[in-house]
Amino acid sequence: MxxxxxxxxxxxxxxxxxxxxxxxxxxxxxxxxxxxxxxxxxxxxxxxxxxxxxxxxxxxxxxxxxxxxxxxxxxxxxxxxxxxxxxxxxxxxxxxxxxxxxxxxxxxxxxxxxxxxxxxxxxxxxxxxxxxxxxxxxxxxxxxxxxxxxxxxxxxxxxxxxxxxxxxNNRKIDKKIIEIADYSKLTKMIEHLQNTLKSLNFYSPQITQKLQRYFLQNPPTDEIINIFRGIFKKIENK
The missing domain is CATH 3.40.1280.10 (SPOUT methyltransferase, trefoil knot domain)
Incomplete structure (x- = not known):
């Protein structure tokens, strides 16, 4: 099982x-x-x-x-x-x-x-x-x-x-797959995105919700999340 x-x-x-x-x-x-x-x-x-x-x-x-x-x-x-x-x-x-x-x-x-x-x-x-x-x-x-x-x-x-x-049917699926990020990492990235948008005076709940839906429909990998969070940090440090 x-x-x-x-x-x-x-x-x-x-x-x-x-x-x-x-x-x-x-x-x-x-x-x-x-x-x-x-x-x-x-x-x-x-x-x-x-x-x-x-x-x-x-x-x-x-x-x-x-x-x-x-x-x-x-x-x-x-x-x-x-x-x-x-x-x-x-x-x-x-x-x-x-x-x-x-x-x-x-x-x-x-x-x-x-x-x-x-x-x-x-x-x-x-x-x-x-x-x-x-x-x-x-x-x-x-x-x-x-x-x-x-x-x-x-x-x-x-x-x-x-x-x-x-x-x-003894079906087997190729285990060589893209490893998507788990829920906690996605949530932290969305929170980071929200804070970055606030720092740019570009925040609205509607924008955050739409971006969250996008990432749920297109689940990112750990690598992609790290790239986005690196971009957010760069913006915040300017």
């Missing part, structure tokens, strides 16, 4: 402990065991453990963070789940297409995180803008709200289905 070890599911501000447990159960049935929790509500409570139905170890091993940025720090690709249309230029994928991409990345040793928002409010616009891709599960227009564990089950199934296909 090595190719699944680079995949993490992130539950953001989950309010009901039972949903955390049920999500862990959904993950375990599809051999995905890396769970990240951001500001969870009682993830090891009796109801969470009961709803996990044998997936207690996933709950016990879950990494817990106070904020989403720390949770994503070492991830290469970030997928956000959404029940409604968003307009931030990210490509919106079906669960099946997201499974294909995630497994493709995992076979190249590129880590992925799939973020699931709060049961009531979902992901905020700010959280959505951190994502390289969005995943939308098709539902009826009359009632589009899915239970958290159901959404986790659908996405996990599509990932595992693609994983099984690669195993059955």
């Amino acid at each position: 090595d190719n699944l070890n680079s995949i993490s599911l992130v539950l953001l501000n989950t309010s009901h402990p039972g949903n955390i447990g049920a999500a862990a159960r959904s993950m375990k049935t599809m051999a995905i065991e890396n769970l990240i929790l951001v500001q969870p509500n009682k993830p090891l409570s009796p109801i969470a453990i009961a709803r996990s139905s044998g997936a207690k170890r996933i709950l016990e091993n879950a990494k817990i963070y106070d904020n989403i940025n720390d949770a994503l720090t070492d991830k290469k690709y970030i997928f956000g789940t959404t029940a409604r249309n968003r307009y931030f230029n990210q490509k919106i994928l079906s669960p099946q297409d997201s499974g294909k991409k995630i497994i493709k990345y995992s076979m190249q040793d590129l880590s992925s995180a799939i973020i699931f928002g709060n049961e009531r409010t979902g992901l905020s616009n700010e959280d959505v803008q951190k994502c390289h891709y969005l995943i939308k599960i098709p539902t009826t227009d009359n009632f589009s709200s899915l239970n958290l564990a159901s959404a986790v089950q659908i996405i996990s199934y599509e990932i595992y289905k693609q994983y099984l296909k690669t195993q059955k």
Whole structure:
């Protein structure tokens, strides 16, 4: 299951402990065991453990963070789940297409995180803008709200289905790939860019957002980030 070890599911501000447990159960049935929790509500409570139905170890091993940025720090690709249309230029994928991409990345040793928002409010616009891709599960227009564990089950199934296909076909992907920078390095570069624009009296939130979207759509390598930050330092030192 090595190719699944680079995949993490992130539950953001989950309010009901039972949903955390049920999500862990959904993950375990599809051999995905890396769970990240951001500001969870009682993830090891009796109801969470009961709803996990044998997936207690996933709950016990879950990494817990106070904020989403720390949770994503070492991830290469970030997928956000959404029940409604968003307009931030990210490509919106079906669960099946997201499974294909995630497994493709995992076979190249590129880590992925799939973020699931709060049961009531979902992901905020700010959280959505951190994502390289969005995943939308098709539902009826009359009632589009899915239970958290159901959404986790659908996405996990599509990932595992693609994983099984690669195993059955003995598919191998050339590991000689460009190593993109992880989320924390990209975030620091965007912050550096923002400060540089302020020093030039050229800053606006809209410019920063557009540039952030550009770099999410065209993920830079460590080398490119170092070049940009070198340019920013040169500008600041003038």
